[in-house]
Amino acid sequence: MLSAWPVPVSFGGDRAFYLPQLDRIQLPERASFHSPGAFYATWAHEQVHSTGHASRLKRDLGGAFGKPRYAREELVAELGAVLLGDRLEIGSELQSHAAYLEHWIALLQAEHQVLFQVLGEARQAVELIAAEGVGQSQVCEGD
Numbered sequence: 001m002l003s004a005w006p007v008p009v010s011f012g013g014d015r016a017f018y019l020p021q022l023d024r025i026q027l028p029e030r031a032s033f034h035s036p037g038a039f040y041a042t043w044a045h046e047q048v049h050s051t052g053h054a055s056r057l058k059r060d061l062g063g064a065f066g067k068p069r070y071a072r073e074e075l076v077a078e079l080g081a082v083l084l085g086d087r088l089e090i091g092s093e094l095q096s097h098a099a100y101l102e103h104w105i106a107l108l109q110a111e112h113q114v115l116f117q118v119l120g121e122a123r124q125a126v127e128l129i130a131a132e133g134v135g136q137s138q139v140c141e142g143d
Contacts, residue, residue: 005132040085072114075115
């Protein structure tokens, strides 16, 4: 299902990120990850970011690192990655997800309703990705 998503993915380098200007996902090579689960969780996280593109769900993808807008999108992407891992039945590394989410906990502490909002946005993102992958029997072609 991940490979069915229409956003192109490039492999290489040492960081994972989504570039909204190019509508492209960048991931390190698979061998850079400590497990297949970590690789797929990272891919799912970046795919959820890509659902925020103006041509899709139109979330605010702007915002500087450490600022509330940035933190909010990171929460959407990480929670979406957990939901997508569950949907794809590839599991998730909950300790890794929890450790990552801990970085953005201040936003939730400041605004309690944000959790419900980002969960809703994460669910929308997963539904959009799942709709693209209907009929796909594998997580990633060539695995």
